[in-house]
Amino acid sequence: MSKKIISLLKHSFMILMSAACIFPLLWMISSSLKTQSAIFSDMSLFVLRPSWQNYITAWVKGNFGIYFLNSVFYTVTIVGGIVLVSSLAAYAFARLEFPFKNFLFLLLLAPMMIPIPGGFVALYVLLNKMHLINTRIGYILPQINAGLAMSIFLLKSFFEKIPRDLEDSAKIDGCSRLGIYWHLCMPLAKPALAIVVIYDTLYVWNEYLLAMLILSDKSLMPLTRGLMIFRGEHVTQYPILMAGMCIATIPIIFLYLLMQKHIIKGVMAGAVKG
Amino acid sequence: MWQAAYITLIALTLQNALALVLALICDRGIKFGNGYRVIFFIPPVLSGIVVGLIWNWIYNGNYGLLNHWLAQLSKWMHISYFSNLERAWLADPRTALTSVAIINMWKGFGWGFLVLLAGLQSIPRQLYEAAKVDGANAWQSFWRITVPLMIPTFGIVSIMTILGAMQIYDIIVSTTGGGPAYHTEVPITRILAAMRGNLQFGYACAMGLVFGAILLSVSLIIIKLSRKLNPLTG
Numbered sequence: 001m002s003k004k005i006i007s008l009l010k011h012s013f014m015i016l017m018s019a020a021c022i023f024p025l026l027w028m029i030s031s032s033l034k035t036q037s038a039i040f041s042d043m044s045l046f047v048l049r050p051s052w053q054n055y056i057t058a059w060v061k062g063n064f065g066i067y068f069l070n071s072v073f074y075t076v077t078i079v080g081g082i083v084l085v086s087s088l089a090a091y092a093f094a095r096l097e098f099p100f101k102n103f104l105f106l107l108l109l110a111p112m113m114i115p116i117p118g119g120f121v122a123l124y125v126l127l128n129k130m131h132l133i134n135t136r137i138g139y140i141l142p143q144i145n146a147g148l149a150m151s152i153f154l155l156k157s158f159f160e161k162i163p164r165d166l167e168d169s170a171k172i173d174g175c176s177r178l179g180i181y182w183h184l185c186m187p188l189a190k191p192a193l194a195i196v197v198i199y200d201t202l203y204v205w206n207e208y209l210l211a212m213l214i215l216s217d218k219s220l221m222p223l224t225r226g227l228m229i230f231r232g233e234h235v236t237q238y239p240i241l242m243a244g245m246c247i248a249t250i251p252i253i254f255l256y257l258l259m260q261k262h263i264i265k266g267v268m269a270g271a272v273k274g
Numbered sequence: 275m276w277q278a279a280y281i282t283l284i285a286l287t288l289q290n291a292l293a294l295v296l297a298l299i300c301d302r303g304i305k306f307g308n309g310y311r312v313i314f315f316i317p318p319v320l321s322g323i324v325v326g327l328i329w330n331w332i333y334n335g336n337y338g339l340l341n342h343w344l345a346q347l348s349k350w351m352h353i354s355y356f357s358n359l360e361r362a363w364l365a366d367p368r369t370a371l372t373s374v375a376i377i378n379m380w381k382g383f384g385w386g387f388l389v390l391l392a393g394l395q396s397i398p399r400q401l402y403e404a405a406k407v408d409g410a411n412a413w414q415s416f417w418r419i420t421v422p423l424m425i426p427t428f429g430i431v432s433i434m435t436i437l438g439a440m441q442i443y444d445i446i447v448s449t450t451g452g453g454p455a456y457h458t459e460v461p462i463t464r465i466l467a468a469m470r471g472n473l474q475f476g477y478a479c480a481m482g483l484v485f486g487a488i489l490l491s492v493s494l495i496i497i498k499l500s501r502k503l504n505p506l507t508g
Contacts, residue, residue: 007304010299010304011304011305013299014296014299014300014304014306014310017292017296017310017314018310018313018314020380021313021314021316021317021380021384022313022316024325024328024329024332024380025316025328027328027331027332027339028324028328028331031331039337119482119486120465120482121465121469121475121478121479121482122479122482124469124475125475125479202319205321206319206320206321206322206323206444208321208322208323208443208444208447209443209444209462212447223321224321224323224324224444227323227324227327227448228323228447228448231327231448238331241327242331245324245327245328248321248323248324249320249321249324252319252320252321253316253319253320256315256316256319257312260312260315263315263319264311264312264315264388267315267385267388267389267392268388268389268391268392268395269392
């Protein structure tokens, strides 16, 4: 009997916490469907007459269409860049012999230890001198750089676990170095690549600080920056702001729910190792 | 700096205590454990900007949900205590910082929960069974087995919490922007203000480096400490 009560207590606590997690999101969605006049008086969570107009206004007049496409573009190029560069580098560190190998590896990992605030002012000055402020490439390159250390570290340890015999037999069959990397190691490293891709996607999609520093042209901005710009210009248009927030949030939640097994496994594996 | 430290302190104590309790419940096997896990990790995947803007709306002084609920509660209980609490939570110097700390906590506890759960699940079950045979109660086996073996995990979680909360920026800029009257100013907003407002790049860069060095040394101290306390290595 007392066991049942304890289990009931546990569940009610867990459900309470889950509700606390989800409720603000539901509130955001329901606010995005209210009209401008209803949002200040109507506090109910369920909207009887949803006004989808908000989304159209946000997408067209609020520029969220442009911001959305920018976010997608940045995410794809940055994550693609990170995967390409870091997998090649990790393969080299795992399998090739060259002078100063360990020293270079440590040099690459050093940024992992240095917290961001130490670097972003210098980064801004550097980009300014290179005339990359307010350009797409100036936003993409630093972020590829930021993601490299972690994913090289992850992929290197994964590549090292691939048995050398497999590679030797591929070599005998006439496969080149790059061929081995592309046809053999990359497919085998899929679990590690999945973690890299998911993490960097979440990170890039949600990035704000660099976007604010580097981009000042509206046509170049990602969603996070666009939201703040919209809030600055139309302080009271809450329903449209909420619609913009939904546009920024729903894809990432969708991705998370699709990939949640990988994400949770990745966090938990990383935690035990670290 | 001290304001970020306050946010960090709340994150370090309340948020991680909450995360630990939830992880302990989940570790002992509970129905829908996986479902809870998925839900708890939703806030951490969101952007700090979106989180800040949602809460900004909830905390709003005139039309916010929190004040609305307080008013309803007062009406329902026929006392004015709760409606007297109503305020513009983020614009009131007395509540702004704590309100931001709560947002930070909401966003962060899922992460700590997951890492702590991973740590708990890596403890071999046999240890608990052996302790039970030797007549230990749940309280004893928690303090004698769980806590010592969790020290490395505690170390990781505290480093992650400290680094995350000290570098808080997205949430600040999308809620208070450092106001009212600098009551929620944190290191990164200060650095940015020096850099963009006054164009003191050298000064901003120096602040950044000092701040970075402090964070780095704090994490190194925690790593050392957790090595020393760990019964397996120390």
